[in-house]
Amino acid sequence: ALSYGAAFVGRTDLVVVVIFLSLWITHASMEQGMTSEEALIQVGIMFAVIQGAGLLFMPIMGFLVDRMNRVVALAIATGLALVGYLWLGLLDQPMGPHAYPAAVILGMGQASAILTAMALVGQEVTETNTGAVSGLFTLCGAVGILLATKIGGVLFDVWMPGAPFVITGLANGAILLAALVIIAMGLHRD
Numbered sequence: 001a002l003s004y005g006a007a008f009v010g011r012t013d014l015v016v017v018v019i020f021l022s023l024w025i026t027h028a029s030m031e032q033g034m035t036s037e038e039a040l041i042q043v044g045i046m047f048a049v050i051q052g053a054g055l056l057f058m059p060i061m062g063f064l065v066d067r068m069n070r071v072v073a074l075a076i077a078t079g080l081a082l083v084g085y086l087w088l089g090l091l092d093q094p095m096g097p098h099a100y101p102a103a104v105i106l107g108m109g110q111a112s113a114i115l116t117a118m119a120l121v122g123q124e125v126t127e128t129n130t131g132a133v134s135g136l137f138t139l140c141g142a143v144g145i146l147l148a149t150k151i152g153g154v155l156f157d158v159w160m161p162g163a164p165f166v167i168t169g170l171a172n173g174a175i176l177l178a179a180l181v182i183i184a185m186g187l188h189r190d
Helices: 002-031 036-067 070-089 100-124 130-158 163-185
Strands: none
Touching: 002 036, 002 070, 002 100, 002 130, 002 163, 036 070, 036 100, 070 100, 070 163, 100 130, 100 163, 130 163
């Protein structure tokens, strides 16, 4: 159940960044008098920071996942994602040097959440249920994507442009909390 919840949240992470960060940066850039081309440059810079941080952090997280309990690794990953998404979502402007540290943490958390969710489900699957477990894992991710785009879009319009990031951060926090409960209760594999 934890890995399915992690799939629900982890698969939404990339979609929220791709859809809503580019939209937010474009709006903010236009409000500052930038051209469309200048706005796209800002989008590209932020994507590079987020994806670059995730790419550079993946070997480190992969190393950790291989050497620690997968539920603990998932807790670390969703903790990073929680911080990164909330930090970026609560900023006044989604671009520029003040946003880069949040983007780095977000990228590390985003990549780690996906990696650890897949590692955890891989640990729990057996030869007799591989297809069913993989299918449900993917379905949970697809439902997460659908809800994140719908709810994130509405909240972007009626609350604030950073709302999809705040909601995604809180969803990662819910998975972190579930992982911590499992750890505290000793329900995880060593």
